[in-house]
């Protein structure tokens with residue numbers, strides 16, 4: 001049974017945020033982290049750290065597993081909930097560590113931080129989250145682990161499959177016609 005089939009029995013689903021990422025995109029992220037510019041929009045994703053620290057602290061990698069195809073960023077969706085997740089570009093949202101009602105909506109289960117949040121609160125076993133958020137993280141980790149996927153301890157959403165994807169690829173993703 002696949003991860004998605006197991007979750008469907010519980011009226012849950014995976015939500016994929018990111019999967020394969022061309023090497024040039026990983027290089028862009030490293031360059032972005034080193035360009036010294038901090039904007040309010042990007043600060044939402046690293047409220048406690050300066051951009052320049054993200055690389056050193058392990059939130060941005062020069063050689064990303066995403067470029068080999070072995071890494072995935074995902075969360076859980078509760079199919080019983082109404083998940084409209086309408087992002088309003090006019091609205092000012094709280095940072096990625098804020099209460100779920102203040103963060104930019106993404107329609108997934110509240111894991112205590114938004115996706116791609118470079119913060120200690122994103123560490124999978126962070127102490128500063130609620131018991132419910134902790135249980136959801138553990139559920140995601142467990143269901144993925146049953147299919148061999150390993151969680152990255154600093155990002156509750158990042159998983160990789162050991163033993164695959166040694167080579168990094170750089171082909172861009174083309175829009176389907």
Ligand SMILES: [Zn+2]
Nearest residue numbers: 071072073158
């Ligand atoms: Zn990732």
